[in-house]
Amino acid sequence: MAIEEPRFTSIFKSGSFEVRQYAPMLVAETVVDGDMDEASTRGFRKIADFIFGNNQSAQTGGSAKIAMTAPVTQEPQLEKSEKIAMTAPVTMGAANNTTDSNMAGSNKWRIHFVMPSKYTMANIPQPKNADVKLREIPGKYFALYNYTGFNTKTQVQAKTDELVAWVREKNLKALSSPQLSRYDPPWTLPMFRRNEIMIEIEEVKSFN
Numbered sequence: 001m002a003i004e005e006p007r008f009t010s011i012f013k014s015g016s017f018e019v020r021q022y023a024p025m026l027v028a029e030t031v032v033d034g035d036m037d038e039a040s041t042r043g044f045r046k047i048a049d050f051i052f053g054n055n056q057s058a059q060t061g062g063s064a065k066i067a068m069t070a071p072v073t074q075e076p077q078l079e080k081s082e083k084i085a086m087t088a089p090v091t092m093g094a095a096n097n098t099t100d101s102n103m104a105g106s107n108k109w110r111i112h113f114v115m116p117s118k119y120t121m122a123n124i125p126q127p128k129n130a131d132v133k134l135r136e137i138p139g140k141y142f143a144l145y146n147y148t149g150f151n152t153k154t155q156v157q158a159k160t161d162e163l164v165a166w167v168r169e170k171n172l173k174a175l176s177s178p179q180l181s182r183y184d185p186p187w188t189l190p191m192f193r194r195n196e197i198m199i200e201i202e203e204v205k206s207f208n
Contacts, residue, residue: 003067003068003069003070004067004069004070004116004117005069005070005071005114005183006022006023006069006114007022007025007117008020008021008022008023009021011205011206011207012204012207016145016146016147017143017144017146017163017166018143018144018145018146019141019142019143019144019172019201019204019207020141020144021139021140021141021204022139022140022141023139024136024137024138024139025114025115025136026114026115026119026120026121026124026134026135026136026137027112027113027114027115027134027135027137028047028050028051028112028113028115028127028133028134029047029110029111029112029113029132029133029134030043030046030110030111030112030131030132030133031043031109031110031111031131032046032108032109032111033107033108033109034107035106035107035153036074036103036104036106036109036151036156036180037153039074039108040074040109040111040182042111043074043109043110043111044072046111046129046131047111047113047132049129050066050128050129050132051065051066051067051068051113053065054127054128054129055125055126055127055128056125056126056128057125058122058123058124058125058126059123063125064125066115066116066119066124066125067116068113069113069115069116070183070184071181071182071183071194071196072112072113072181072182073111073112073113073114073179073180073181073182074109074110074111074112074179074180075109075110075176075177075178075179075180076102076103076106076108076109076177076178076179077106077108077109077110101161101177101178102157103153103156103157103160103178103180103197104153104154104156104157115134121134121136140200141200141201141202141203142198142199142200142201143163143166143167143170143172143174143201144163144197144199145159145160145162145163145166146194146195146196147159147195147196147197148190148191148192148193148194148195149190149191149195150190150193151180151195156180159195159197160178160197163178163197163198163199164178164199167199167201170207172201172202172204173201173202174199174201175199175200175201175202177199178197178198178199179197179198180195180196180197180198181195181196181197181198182195183195183196
């Protein structure tokens, strides 16, 4: 079954690294406590509950099922900052190249799903659970690192460190903390799993 993914244009790609320009999108998100795995499970369940029917349709007044999209994204939430940065695609915020890259040690996360492109804030069903919020996100640029396999804390932190180093090497201006996007269900074999670490960056029109 084809699953809708966020729209983007690839600006530059080199091996596992890529720079993308994402189109504006609408996301359903929630903030949860716990380590990376606990937060992912807890956040996924809350948003899945929303898209599977715990909502109120703007048109009919009843509930409606919203199609699942990929990826599911989670990003660490820093207690010292109230700014929340965009993630892309169960697609895990913001100061130049001083980005906090401690993914494995975070205990608060924002989890979000990108909503199908047919929806706007005017026609999407509204969440009944106050913990789930809808938010419009403008178009953004991201640097990312693609990889396969399981997302252990050690693995995620290692890939995050590689992306942070690449962003600095290419003199890109980071605008957010890293985030983790997972594209596949948990029963997918490790070698077929699509994962991405993403960092929002300043606008890039060309790449040398």
